[in-house]
Amino acid sequence: MKTLHYAANIQKGCASLTAKIKKASEIIFIIYALIMLWLLFGQRWGFDNSTSYSEQLRQNINLVPFETIRLFLNMAENSASGYMTRYAFRNLIGNVVMFIPLGLLPCISKKLNSFIKYIITVIVIIVIIEVIQLFTLLGSCDIDDLMLNVAGAIIGYWIVRITDKKIPLLQK
16 A cells, blocks of 8 residues: 555655756656667668568567567577677666666656556557557567566656655755
8 A cells, every 4th residue: 555655646756856856857858768769760770672561560579478588588598609698688678777767757747647647658658669660660569578668667667756755855
């Protein structure tokens, strides 16, 4: 019950941010969003002429939970190549870490004043990203990415909640 109390009152905690800190959060979030756009869409090439568009769509979608996670964990465990091990961990950990800054959303938007609204918004954002990646062929649409990204966003949410309570600068 205590967790629900904290989750329901994030906006109250974020209300203690000074105007300067709130503005800094907004600027940091905009920079983060631009970096994410570049990382997710700006450094990849789309269509491969050697196979059809529909075949590439089939190759770039995974709707089986934990399939990609299991693949990367097996790759990390069984690969003789240090590069492949680093690649696997970078992918898994990166999918979590890259979405931690979404924890700032409730501090920026009063509409996201509850944990449920926040999570629904995060899931919608990530699903939109995954679908864009699929149809533009600028990445893959993977249920495991969704799960790892949401985990990162939840971590970010709780970091903001804990930080808001612990750092005197953020207090009224």
